[in-house]
Amino acid sequence: MKPAADQDLNALAKRLRSHALRMISAAKTSHIGSCLSVADILAVLYGSILRVDPKRPGWPERDRLIMSKGHAAAILYAAVAEAGFMPTEALAEYARNGGQLYGHATHWGVPGVEMSSGSLGHGLPVGAGMALTAKRAGANWRVFVVMSDGECDEGSNWEAILFAGHHQLDNLNIVIDYNKIQSLDRVEKTLRLEPLADKLRAFGWEVREVDGHDVRALREAFEALPLAAAKPNAIIAHTVKGKGVSWMEGKVLWHYRAPTPEELETALAEVAAS
Amino acid sequence: MRTAFIQTLNELADRDERVCLIVGDLGYSVIEEFASKHPDQFVNAGVSEQNMIGLAVGMALTGKVVFTYSIGNFGTLRCLEQIRNDVCYHRAEVKVVAVGGGLAYGNLGVTHHASEDVAIMRSLPNMTVVAPGDPVEARLATRAVVALNGPCYLRLGKAGEPVVHAKEPDFALGRAITLLDGSDVTLIASGGMLATSDRVARALTDQGLGVRLISMHTVKPVDRQAITRAATETRYVFTLEEHSVEGGLGGAVAEVMAEIEAPHAPLKRIGLRPEFNTTVGDQTYLKKVHGLDEETVLKTIQQIITRSYGRVG
Numbered sequence: 001m002k003p004a005a006d007q008d009l010n011a012l013a014k015r016l017r018s019h020a021l022r023m024i025s026a027a028k029t030s031h032i033g034s035c036l037s038v039a040d041i042l043a044v045l046y047g048s049i050l051r052v053d054p055k056r057p058g059w060p061e062r063d064r065l066i067m068s069k070g071h072a073a074a075i076l077y078a079a080v081a082e083a084g085f086m087p088t089e090a091l092a093e094y095a096r097n098g099g100q101l102y103g104h105a106t107h108w109g110v111p112g113v114e115m116s117s118g119s120l121g122h123g124l125p126v127g128a129g130m131a132l133t134a135k136r137a138g139a140n141w142r143v144f145v146v147m148s149d150g151e152c153d154e155g156s157n158w159e160a161i162l163f164a165g166h167h168q169l170d171n172l173n174i175v176i177d178y179n180k181i182q183s184l185d186r187v188e189k190t191l192r193l194e195p196l197a198d199k200l201r202a203f204g205w206e207v208r209e210v211d212g213h214d215v216r217a218l219r220e221a222f223e224a225l226p227l228a229a230a231k232p233n234a235i236i237a238h239t240v241k242g243k244g245v246s247w248m249e250g251k252v253l254w255h256y257r258a259p260t261p262e263e264l265e266t267a268l269a270e271v272a273a274s
Numbered sequence: 275m276r277t278a279f280i281q282t283l284n285e286l287a288d289r290d291e292r293v294c295l296i297v298g299d300l301g302y303s304v305i306e307e308f309a310s311k312h313p314d315q316f317v318n319a320g321v322s323e324q325n326m327i328g329l330a331v332g333m334a335l336t337g338k339v340v341f342t343y344s345i346g347n348f349g350t351l352r353c354l355e356q357i358r359n360d361v362c363y364h365r366a367e368v369k370v371v372a373v374g375g376g377l378a379y380g381n382l383g384v385t386h387h388a389s390e391d392v393a394i395m396r397s398l399p400n401m402t403v404v405a406p407g408d409p410v411e412a413r414l415a416t417r418a419v420v421a422l423n424g425p426c427y428l429r430l431g432k433a434g435e436p437v438v439h440a441k442e443p444d445f446a447l448g449r450a451i452t453l454l455d456g457s458d459v460t461l462i463a464s465g466g467m468l469a470t471s472d473r474v475a476r477a478l479t480d481q482g483l484g485v486r487l488i489s490m491h492t493v494k495p496v497d498r499q500a501i502t503r504a505a506t507e508t509r510y511v512f513t514l515e516e517h518s519v520e521g522g523l524g525g526a527v528a529e530v531m532a533e534i535e536a537p538h539a540p541l542k543r544i545g546l547r548p549e550f551n552t553t554v555g556d557q558t559y560l561k562k563v564h565g566l567d568e569e570t571v572l573k574t575i576q577q578i579i580t581r582s583y584g585r586v587g
Contacts, residue, residue, distance in 0.1 A: 133338060
């Protein structure tokens, strides 16, 4: 994929945020804060990094992106639609009766979504299995697993982190959307992750920390993959929950609440002006 | 059974490089040949069953047919949600293999008693559940499971089970095997209880009873036709399994029989009482505690027949 200009990636991120706001407001579902924090990460991955072909969703040589933080499904569907896997009009089906787009990431009937998720801690083990297949086959495609910070509480992830380090899966990349807030409270008040980078390094991973809202920094980090020989890669993206809508930023409330129609209008205006 | 399984898997892996085996750090003296002959088709996931299932799904979604191997509860209950969401929902080509079905690891403790696994696996959409009755069925089942398109749970005993089938039967997943035909009573067995049932069936036959003996190696999808025929053509149906009487083979047969509209035979489920064992015992000892030894099974059936029909033969 040819590198996109920063302004194009920022524009894509704005569209993803706007889609997610509309979808979640209309469906009255949760997790807008989690969508907004990961918007720039998905924009850079789909806009500049992933080798995927919307005309051939099952292309064997494609890069695989697993959205392990499946609660941010709305913005994943938006990213997949903007990448051309389905018309953006289909996003109106989100969480609607009779549609295909469940409120947690769903592969069934949704081209471009590699794996269904929603229960946390499932994506990375599956990603490690994919990466192992590719490595043994000498294939060039890569695996990206987008994770939440709260999700790092799940023991299954650490099983896979141990495995990937041992097996030197340098074609496996995790992106941790480190927005510092999990379901009920701040991460540091729930189960402290710090020092997160050191933990991953101790498990044999190469780690880079970036500003998860700086598209150039994200792109440069992804373009540098693999970061080191014979090590799996962790990009810790420091983000803000609810990023892009000032009154949602850093608030646990917006893990749950859906914006009202009036709130949606002001949120969309803020995103457009940003 | 596990010997028949691993030998067959070895042969299949020789011919088909898609066939992979992931073990959860178990299989000492079982998996070594596979691991050395097929290093690129083998993974030891370590003691991490959730990751083991996830790895299997990732490999299956990228073209492999993956067998996972562990002891009864570890490879099923410990990672149940991975099996439900990642294996079954994605219809991944993952075949979950458990050794030590039932009380095979009797004196190792309750943690090692696989007594609810069939019930739980059977409740999952897209899952096929197979509990072969002897080493011959284990071999045939392993081949069939590779050819099956989709997830499967293959429940094995351990080593040294007697061969019941003198010659290789016709084998198809979902189609029960009738070993003896008769019109008085039906014995439907799954897993290692086939051998016990075979001996009991012959003893009852010697007493003049017409016995139908069915191996229900596939508990899901269960052979409804074989059950319906047994329930309408014979006078009493017994299920025999080394598993809780709740939700396993007995449960599956009960579900089918409850929906038969025509007059039909009553059912007695013979299996493990749904409780944790509180006394130490090996498989033979604990089977006796639960009334699953040949002598007690025979007596149980004779008593029920005598009570219902006033005679045995």
